[in-house]
């Protein structure tokens with residue numbers, strides 16, 4: 001049982017973040033934001049893949065000027081990502097749904113004040129995006145690139161925004177390694193109730209990012225920490241969303257689509273289980289209804305696993321069983337099992353959707 005921290009609910013466009021809102025999954029385009037057509041194309045891909053929010057880099061005035069045309073072509077809430085030049089935040093705040101600034105490279109308080117004033121005018125939230133690799137010098141000098149340094153930076157900047165009577169805040173504390181990431185979020189969590197944006201920054205290729213993000217975000221989510229998240233991967237779009245949603249699903253936080261239990265196979269295997277499971281994944285990718293199914297290579301654990309599955313296959317010698325809710329409903333030759341199983345899965349989906 002996960003006890004999620006009770007955080008303040010803010011809104012990024014029409015997407016709630018924090019409080020009792022579902023944990024949202026977001027990503028970032030990697031086009032030049034000034035290239036409106038290419039950026040909109042990537043936003044559409046992310047939207048189709050299931051992203052709730054998209055973030056765009058705003059490194060120059062051309063990018064800031066392009067935001068209006070981009071915003072007109074998507075219903076996904078847009079976060080403008082600002083480093084160094086606070087004037088780009090002022091321009092972006094005219095059209096986007098949230099401003100993310102990095103306090104490590106915009107530390108002049110007057111400039112932050114102007115960003116906050118611009119956000120107040122349109123009721124926009126701000127993400128204080130602390131990065132371990134770009135801490136303000138007063139924190140890096142004192143604490144080094146540590147979790148403590150990130151947390152002190154966040155506390156300092158939260159206080160500054162609160163003193164400006166601004167509390168539509170979310171916070172991220174990103175390091176490129178799992179331990180500092182987890183440590184910093186855990187350290188800051190009890191000290192305020194602002195929603196947290198989780199992520200391991202610069203997490204690498206799809207393979208390494210999936211592992212780092214699963215460990216770090218999985219640990220935090222099981223602690224009840226986290227309100228929105230981004231999986232950072234080198235050069236990926238849809239995969240970031242796929243992995244983000246899979247982490248939420250496999251942590252038991254969202255129930256969505258098929259949970260496929262399949263054995264690792266061994267010398268007792270009675271069928272081509274690898275192909276069978278691949279076929280099940282492909283044929284059921286469209287299903288959003290949460291179902292537990294099990295596809296097992298022999299009878300050793302198949303009957304036990306089938307007890308908690310909505311629909312199951314237990315392969316045997318030349319034939320196998322179709323099991324529903326723990327009851328054997330049919331024995332069929334091996335080559336007939338998969339089609340029958342998929343038929344029963346679709347039936348079960350229809351039943352549950354009624």
Ligand code: SF4
Nearest residue numbers: 263265266269297298
């Ligand atoms: Fe091996 Fe059977 Fe277990 Fe699969 S279910 S791993 S085939 S013993």
